[in-house]
Amino acid sequence: MAKQTKGKQGGGKVSAKTQTTTVRKQTPMHSMMEKLFMDQLKSLYYMEKNQIRTLGRLAKKATTDELKDVLLEHQEITQEQLGRLDQVFEILGKRAQVRKCPAFDGLVEEADELLGDTEEDTLTRDVALIVSVQKIKHYEIAGYGCLTTLARTYAMQEAADWLQESLDEEKDMDQQLTYIAENNINYEAGLEEEE
Numbered sequence: 539m540a541k542q543t544k545g546k547q548g549g550g551k552v553s554a555k556t557q558t559t560t561v562r563k564q565t566p567m568h569s570m571m572e573k574l575f576m577d578q579l580k581s582l583y584y585m586e587k588n589q590i591r592t593l594g595r596l597a598k599k600a601t602t603d604e605l606k607d608v609l610l611e612h613q614e615i616t617q618e619q620l621g622r623l624d625q626v627f628e629i630l631g632k633r634a635q636v637r638k639c640p641a642f643d644g645l646v647e648e649a650d651e652l653l654g655d656t657e658e659d660t661l662t663r664d665v666a667l668i669v670s671v672q673k674i675k676h677y678e679i680a681g682y683g684c685l686t687t688l689a690r691t692y693a694m695q696e697a698a699d700w701l702q703e704s705l706d707e708e709k710d711m712d713q714q715l716t717y718i719a720e721n722n723i724n725y726e727a728g729l730e731e732e733e
């Protein structure tokens with residue numbers, strides 16, 4: 539069992555609103571931590587690289603122009619996010635590399651399954667796309683969020699700033715998809731007749 543280094547925290551849960559990241563360490567990460575950080579960075583690189591193709595493919599399957607446009611716009615943003623990860627690798631003095639991410643591959647596989655279960659030119663198809671892409675976005679938000687926090691903790695401020703920018707874009711995309719779903723694809727999809 540990991541040794542506890544702190545006593546019981548007073549005050550219970552920390553609210554997400556009041557939570558801040560404190561830079562506690564000015565020293566480099568130890569080798570095991572660095573490997574963990576780099577492996578996660580490579581996984582993000584894998585996800586962004588693959589999404590450029592995946593988002594284009596999913597956009598072609600969208601029924602509404604609204605969803606298609608959002609997916610294609612995000613495909614362009616993804617290209618920029620890939621460039622930011624290149625910057626982070628460079629700042630850290632490492633070669634940009636991918637690391638296969640089975641969880642991401644599983645989410646893409648699930649997206650293809652959902653598409654297979656829905657018919658072309660239906661709003662139900664768009665609901666399936668929104669569900670699939672939001673799951674991918676949430677996974678990316680977790681990845682970018684963890685690495686941004688770690689980078690700040692270890693005083694890698696420039697890397698943290700690049701990661702934060704992409705994290706904010708992923709959150710924006712998630713909100714855009716929720717907006718489209720609520721106005722009114724989810725509801726109207728429910729009115730579709732099955733043939």
Ligand SMILES: [Fe+2]
Pocket residue numbers: 586589616619678708
């Ligand atoms: Fe992304």
